[in-house]
Amino acid sequence: MRPMNGDHVTEAVAGCTAALRAAVDRDWRALRAGRLEWDCHATAVHVADDLIAYAANLAGRAQDAYVPFELTLDEGTDNAGLLHVIETTGALLAAAVRTAPPGVRAFHPYPFRSADAQGFAAMGVAEVLLHTHDMAEGLKIPYEPPAELVEALLACLFPHVQPGPAPWPTLLWATGRGELPGRAAVTEWRWINNLVIPAERFTLTGLRPAAAHDLRLGGDGGFTWLDGGPYEGTREAASFLMKAYEGGVHRPEFGVFVLVRHEDGRAIGGLGFHGVPDEDGRVEIGYDLVEGARGQGYATEALRALADWALARDDVSSLFATIERDNIPSQAVVTRVGFVPVSGEDDTEPASELLHYELRR
Template sequence: MLSMGGNEVDEAVASVVALLRPAVDRDWAEINAGRLEWSCRRTAEHVASDLIAYAGQLAGRAKSAYVPFQITIDGRENGLGPADNEGILDVITATGALLTAAVRTAPRDARGFHPYPFRSANREGFAAMGIAEVLLHADDMAEGLGLSYEPPAHLAEFVLTRIFPHVQPGPDHWQTLLWATGRANLPGRAPIAEWRWSNNHVLDTERLRLEGVNPAAAADLSAGGTGGFDWIEGGPFEGTREAAGLVTKAYEAGVHRPEFGLYVLVRREDDRAVGGMGFHGAPDEEGKAEVGYDLVEGARGNGYATEALRVLSEWALVRDDVRSLYATIEPDNAPSQAVIARAGFVPVSEELDDEGLQAYELRG
């Protein structure tokens, strides 16, 4: 079963607290955190601030901006004097617990504002971003304090498969994450100067949400799991599992473009998944991208595929890198032909292709 990230947030926070506790008698304010311009104290405060911010975004379901609050790590208002290093660790522990609670209690469809890159994140995304902040800045502080730090590999893998879908995985998940964030070199890969993580893409229709599938969910679907979705009876259908396998292969090859991957169609009224739709890959040099789709049998006949395909097509064809969409359909598949026609696609020719399929195209 796929983890939503609550346990991983707990584990990441415990790892940074265990790292820093032996150094609480050092002056963190006077020691730089590795290559950062921040001190170790400032970096630790930043970690706590991010953890509470992500908890607030998810718990408050912020729609268009960050929730306007911040924390100050200082005990003087309570007559305790300035917060010492032990106090900072207590704050990191507390804010980590708040993010864990927000992730564990948020419903599956909960989303909150985050700017990169599609203006929102789900509970897995906020968990992954929180874990990334903890792990990466723990490494920064460890370098400044002269400590050794390497988190459990599965924590780095959780981050990579949720918010770095565009990064080719490597044999060492931690070193790959460090490389992807400009903190390390990897043999055979150019150094990274600028980077941003990527939360999953979501498109809304009147009755559906098209939810982008990350590499972790794709691998689970391909292996026979649910991908973290609540499917209606009979789902997911075979075509969705095959598409998830294509996403997994593209991710492992380092050519996955997440917005041109697989989307699961989720009914907004009950949060049940009814099918899959998406692209066979990124647009080619001519700006042509292939689309495909299927529905669980119990969801057919309701116009879901047409509704979703229209919105996905509209999104794609306003992009500069997409000039046309095409699909291939078996000549005796009348229901699928009806869907493609209602979405505005037209036959490319009267002839079938080399595989005996009819090709359809929609131009921008």
């Protein structure tokens, strides 16, 4: 399970053009692309248009809308020329992804109004793989992308989808293009880029399954950590995230966030939810910082940003935290944010060793 990058875009485009060259002499305008309403020619143009639009938004740092231009083919462009356009626009997206500085995000409408370089790479790969499948169905030619490429795409853009027995059938099912034994048919779907929540001195960056997997195995999750972090609590939270993903119950907006400092791009800690809100809208939170970031108000700032985001949602009515009695600094953090002491329920530790706090909307 690898984070998406420019190499994935290049691989996807190469597989697409190799498959479609087998039918380059066919009339693509006369054949419908699988279950789409478009013909195969229109679908191929759409792929190229998306690739260049993603490259432009990322390279141009678009913030509120797509960069205002549209791809137009020269009159008389044949299918071979159209494949060359797909190769070229794919190369531009791959280059934009490879050269984007860490932390850069640009506009994409769904679902959180932005995506980072990994997200744009994954969206480009998704457009290529899925629409090549659609065109291959219409042209009646074989096509199946590499399993590792599809697995990386699922972990990046479909963190809410439980992995299936094989990546490609799972992606086709998740996008309404196929069936998967034991799962209901999908009629509506969306991919999900990771959520980021801004704070004054850092950004709360949503952790994707691929990064969580790496952290669980002792890696850095793709982040540059202060003082050789992360702290053990962040690795444990990443492990819980992976269990939820593998079990099909992960909701990315209620996952784990890494605190990435603006001044130097270093990760200084982790914070997030222990699960989704219960039927009463109550959800538990936890956090930790690497040692070199403690005592500077970072935890208070991060918790306040997360609390403001969560309590603005209709499905969250209160936040809950459990803190060890001798952890005085952590008690001070929740108190400064506005949490108040409450009685605990179903403690797994002796009541004398744990304190419980709640912040209501």
